[in-house]
Amino acid sequence: MAAILETKDLSIAFGGHVAVDRVSVQITEKKFTSIIGPNGAGKTTFFNLLSGQLSPTNGSIYFKNHDITKLSTTERTRMGIGRSFQITNVFPKLTVLENVRLAVQSQAKVRYHMLSHYLHYKKFEERAYELLEVVFLKDKAKSIAVNLAHGEKRKLEIAMLLALDTEIMLLDEPTAGMSLEEVPAIIDVINKIKQQGEQTIVLIEHKMDMIMGLSDEVLVLYHGELIAQGSPHEIVENETVQSAYLGGGV
Amino acid sequence: MVPFILTGRSMQFIFIQIFIFAIFAMSYDILLGFTGIISFGHVMFFGIGAYSTAITMSKFDSTIGSFLFGVVIAVILAAFVSFIVGVLTLRLKSHFYAMLTLALAGLFLVAAEKWRTLTGGNDGFTFRLPEIFRDSQSMYMFCLLSLILIFFGLRRFTKSPFGRVLMAIRENENRTESLGYKIVHYKVIASVVAGVVASFAGVLYALSLRFVNTGVFATDLTIDVLLMTIIGGVGTLVGPILGAGLVEFAHHWLSGLADVHWIFERWIILYGTVYILVVIFFPLGIVGTIQSRFSNRPLKGLRDNRKANENKGRRAS
Amino acid sequence: GDSEGASSETKDTVKVGVLISATGALETYGGMTERGFKLGMEYATDGTMEVAGKKIEYIFEDTETDPTIARQKALKLLEDDEVDFLVGSSSSGDTLAVTPLAEEYEKIMIVEPAAADSITGSEYNDYVFRTARNSSQDAIAAAAAVAGEGVKIATLAPDYSFGHDGAKAFIEAAEELGAELVHEEYADQAATDFTANIQKIIEKKPDYLFVVWSGANTPWNQIVDMRVEEQGIKVTTGVADNATLPSMKPLVGMEGFTLYYHTLPDNEVNDWLVEEHKKQYDGEAPDLFTAGGMSSALAIVEALKQTDGDTDGATLIEAMEGMSFETPKGTMTFRPEDHQALQEMYSVTLEESDEFDYPVPVLKRVLTPEETAPPIMNE
Amino acid sequence: MESLLELKQVEAFIQHYHILHDISFEVPKSEVTVLLGRNGAGKTTTLRTIMGLNQVSKGTVRFKGEEISNRSTHQIAKRGIGYVPEDQGIFNGLTVGENMRVAMKKEDEETTKRMEWVLELFPDLKKFWKKEGGQLSGGQKQMLAISRAYVNRNDLLLIDEPSKGLAPIIVDKVTESIQQMKEQTTIVLVEQNFMMASNIGDHFYIIDDGATVHHGKMEELKEDKITMKKYLGIA
Amino acid sequence: MDLLISLVINGLATGMLIFLLAAGLTLIFGLMSVLNFAHGGLFIWGAYTGVWVFQMSNSFILGIIAAISIGLLLGLVTERLIVRPVYGNHIQQILITLGFMLVLQELIKVVFGPDQKAVFPPDILAGSFIVGDIVLIKYRLFIIAIGILIFVISTIILKKSRIGLIVRAGVMDKEMIQSLGINIKLVFMLVFMVGAGLAGLSGVLHSVYSGVIYAEMGLEFSILAFIVVVIGGMGSFSGSLFAAILVGLAQAFMAYYVPALSLAVNMLLMTIVLIFRPQGLFQVKG
């Protein structure tokens, strides 16, 4: 199967500190890829490079064989790269519904309409409710986002990402802080998307059981470098990964 | 309710001023309330509108034709300048943006001061009006009508999908970007809309005074309009209208008290106190506070929280 | 007279609306005009407040030194109070926002004390008469006070209309008198540091430095600190209101001019003014624009006498053009061409006084109305 | 056993929402008490209420026998309570070093020692000493937040989800560090990572819909499948 | 050469004067992020009170002390009544502090009368020295000295103590700083008072410099101070000093060499700086 996203020698340095160091990977279309690595390994930074929040000091990124290295976040989102954020990043003073609705609206390409009323687009709201249902947040639809508990904000993040319906979904620790009960439910949601086989998913997580259960392929970053790549099982067996990342506990 | 038919030219004049500043304040609300931009230089567009009209009216004969020509020039100039200002200042954050706009407006003031052949310097100049505007009643109706049309126009604008994105930008720029919206476009368009509407307010202002001087570029006016917007309630569009009315009337009424008792000669103290009281009792502006009473808007929280904190402070000390 | 019928009242009453800055930056000036106007009415009617069988009423309104408010108040006066005359105001901007209304309502407006040349120049209309001097008159007075054949002069003025008008008129007048301009300097009107400007002037070595200044941020201290006089440059300027005299302490010995100081004009009207003002206001002497305020009242009463109480605009214009009347500053005459009142000004020396701890102007010479007549600028 | 912290029927509102209905628990000295519960149950609110960041509208909070409800936050903190908030509370514009310096109540020998210990625990912080807090990775922020609470000698630490976003190897370290701290400091922990919670917790309280509904010893909970299912939704 | 020296000295003095005003604002606006438009009100109160005491007692030192005291006192009142309810909310800050500014400015007229007042330097600081061909105005040298003094003291205090850090941290996250056992309300109040005290000080120093005081001078100068704080980079004392001197020198040199642009010099300077360095000249560190 073809690589939908490819990086070549992708690097970024902050001052003297190289956070992502010559990473070349291919992410296969419609597969589930996970990225693991110690704290500060450069995972989030790698996402930031892919989604355009940061621009690399070196190297390039290809999406479906187009060089997108120079494109902005917006353009990449429009092409089909969507992401969720590690630190919750929502519209704090808008309602939960409105948060999702804005994402739906963007997906429907209703962007510069200045003369029609936004409520005329009934479909958007319906779709937003649907998505909130998926992440167990429907009863909070009218709450203001800032008032949500931490775990609830994470769910909202996921709903917004789902709303964008992008070809690639970059998930940065989606279940961090989510309750024991809901982690499996969210995993279910992700699994469902995987089952549908329409989207490519890239996941950053520290929960190894999740990684093991979901991934087709695992990438390991360490000090910014890609040190291992392979199936979940290969990775767990890998000694470097064990000593650098997993520690004795697992 | 706004009295639609009002007799007495001096009352009409006060209302005309309210309408004009309501339009100006609404344009400011597009920036402040809907896009989250604090500008200290919004008056530059107002001034552009005022001078464009005044200069065309004094250079050409006083006909409707040259008035319309003046309006066209005002709109084009304001759109152009607001576009440039928008583009120039987009990389700046909050205070820096505010200060840069202050500087730009300051440069316009200096230009008006210095380009004496065109502007008559700071004393200003008078000009003649086309026939229909000489009648106060029709001037009044014209301003009222403009206010109503602009209000509904802007309301539609803010309630459109586009307007919703503006609010999203106000809340969280980065996130809006990663939803696939080009925030630069939105901000520039908002800046142009606000600029053009403000310049139209300036056009009306010059008409209503039949006179223009460098005062139309003075920071005081930005401050006035800022206060009107905040008093009424930012992000509400009705608020600025109410704010304009309130500020004008508080002003009118308090300054009128000077005849009642010598103490009121210092009516400005009371006027300043009104501002302070508004923040204390209507922290979200009048319309904002009322709205939050009737709905579960987030804003309500801000106020209750503050009260709770205050109580806490009191109890602790 | 509330008991009288409204219609008869309007007929028998002449109303005057006076626009002043009672608050805001120019409120001191507003206060002077107000007192002067009241005293003027008292003097002109011998306290009866009646002229040609009509009662005179006046209403003061505060423009707050804001053209919008000025226009609003003027409309109130014209519409609601139905005044027959307007007087005002303290600022040129306010005045210009109102003069078109005088024309529109066909009411006479006496401009006092706004000084912009344009009021009786480019923005002139028939209904406007000015008892105040204009900037050019100031400047010509200044020139008359110091200029002469071969005298080298320089100017320092604030960088806006007032300063430019003043400097230009001064230079023209001075050159006419044979003086030679060596330097023109303009400083930011809000500046607090004038040293660079003064430096430049010193380098040009003029005999006289004429300073036009109206802000509170005066350059006097720095002129002294920079030792301008010691380099043989004499400073000259207009002496403004009493409040500014203390700040002119460094300028003792200066030769300049003034519009009015209560000890200068020697005539009956002024004697009355000084005495009455002191009586009514706690021993305080009348100030810069008090005489002006009084003159505007005197002009109105005189005009009404001439028309026998007729307040029709056209009639009044005819009567007032060329009209001469006695004021605290001697005889004033409205020039028919531009309605500017020609008036006395005073060439003075600033001297220490026994009475106050600040210097006061002492009369050198009365500059006659003809001497300070400004060019006609309303073509 | 003496209890260091005691909440009795605490109720609290956030704005006009009644969030805590009935929270009662006791925290015995020198032990780790874990608060468990679903998302939105009110765990964070409970900690914030103890810290005085939320008003107690009814009930009492006692610390060392003294009533501290509705005292101001800084007074509560000064009595010897350290807090690691859920959102880490990093001062983004300050460097790592400055973040630590602001937190240090004293600059004596003991603090210096603790600092050394903390930096050994999380060498990353030393490495990024001059970096701005806002530029740290998610996990590094978490480490900084924990370290800030560790440098002072506190009698009680309230820690909200420390393991969130940490790599397994660091979770182990944090677990270890908490066990070390236990000797001098009592700890209240909110944790979703059940593994970690059960490893270090002595007692647990379950919060559901703003009320404490169940409590007991941690070992017992591991066996108590019914409670686990009912309140935590795990089998 | 003489000309150059004279321009530099005068520019420096103006700069220092602006710095003194901006120093207070650097604390209040730069560190605490409070848009305090009443700063100019504190400035005129310092000016009037200081001048009044100076003229009554004939002691400039007493005048200075009075100005600082009234600044501190008004700072206390302003912080408690006006600013405390609106921390973190710029929009409300603008409204309430402008309201208070009007009140302060108008109260000046009630207490001290509406007229402008002339002020003369104390005898030892009056007049000028002549060194070669250069005229050195004594009072300006004095201002430069005071400016340096204030800069050094405040830099030492901010460097040596945690106070700067605490204030900045408090602005970023008020709850967290309180959770660390710091009474941030008290800290904010004290810092605000110090800022207001500096405003008062600069008020009285400025009155003597310009030779005259009037009620409206407050707002004019506070805008200048805002400009300087922004050009310098928010919250940086060195930045404010540098920017203030830059503004002072630019004014002096422009007035001499390009008088046509001297009206616009501040605005131009700010425009240029912000376009090329959007975060101001100095970034806040330590």
Ligand SMILES: Nc1ncnc2c1ncn2[C@@H]1O[C@H](COP(=O)(O)OP(=O)(O)OP(=O)(O)O)[C@@H](O)[C@H]1O
């Ligand atoms: N904007 C930035 N400026 C400077 N350094 C940065 C910036 N963003 C990230 N870094 C540094 O780059 C390194 C990688 O950070 P990144 O956030 O990618 O880590 P991560 O792998 O996502 O870690 P975690 O699992 O803790 O989230 C870290 O050391 C971090 O401090």
Ligand SMILES: Nc1ncnc2c1ncn2[C@@H]1O[C@H](COP(=O)(O)OP(=O)(O)OP(=O)(O)O)[C@@H](O)[C@H]1O
């Ligand atoms: N500011 C607020 N306004 C309104 N409701 C709030 C606010 N903060 C929290 N809540 C609500 O209070 C409830 C408890 O929140 P809290 O943060 O204490 O939950 P939690 O148990 O810590 O959850 P999580 O595990 O997700 O962090 C939630 O339902 C939340 O939506």
Ligand SMILES: [Mg+2]
């Ligand atoms: Mg990360």
Ligand SMILES: [Mg+2]
């Ligand atoms: Mg929580």
